[in-house]
Amino acid sequence: MARIQLKEIAHARSGDKGQKTNISLIFYEQGMYEKAEEKVTADRIEAHFSHITDGDVERYDLPQIGAFNFVINQTRPLGVAASLDFDAHGKSLSWHLLEMEIEV
Template sequence: MKLKEIAHSRTGDKGEISNISLIAYKKEDYALLKEKITSNKVKEYFSEICKGEVTRYELDEIGALNFVLDKTLGGGVTRSLALDKHGKSLGMALLEMEIEVD
């Protein structure tokens, strides 16, 4: 299944840092997100553009995961001509990730 079937995303960017949140539509799907979507998995998914660390923060109260991707935006939005590397686009790209569900 694709993540967009069970979650939506909020994103932002500052300089070379992209911030992507995955928010479960239903509280019961949050556990699946926590299990399947690790920092390593997000770093691997964005391996072509993410040259730094990926840190995951868990927001259990609202059923969300927040990922901070360092060294990802090619010097920052104002220095890049690649619109697809901006924070808003990365959130939509992450929602296309497929996960195995038992």
């Protein structure tokens, strides 16, 4: 098995609403979606983003399009307007997800 970063097999989009961040992870090939199904779990995403949230993570499976949608709760205390983060809107958090490594 080899370790690869998600950016090698997928692309992502992210955004936020209030205290939640939404990240979609879309695989380039259906076969990679199936291989990542057991490896890119809500628990792994929660650990990967633990530096910005104490909330839980929900994963929604979209097998028809080979994608996952993650909702990361409590990423922006008091909402985006109160955040002092450099990227207050969370648009770059998709890149943080794509840097995560998995074994394939």
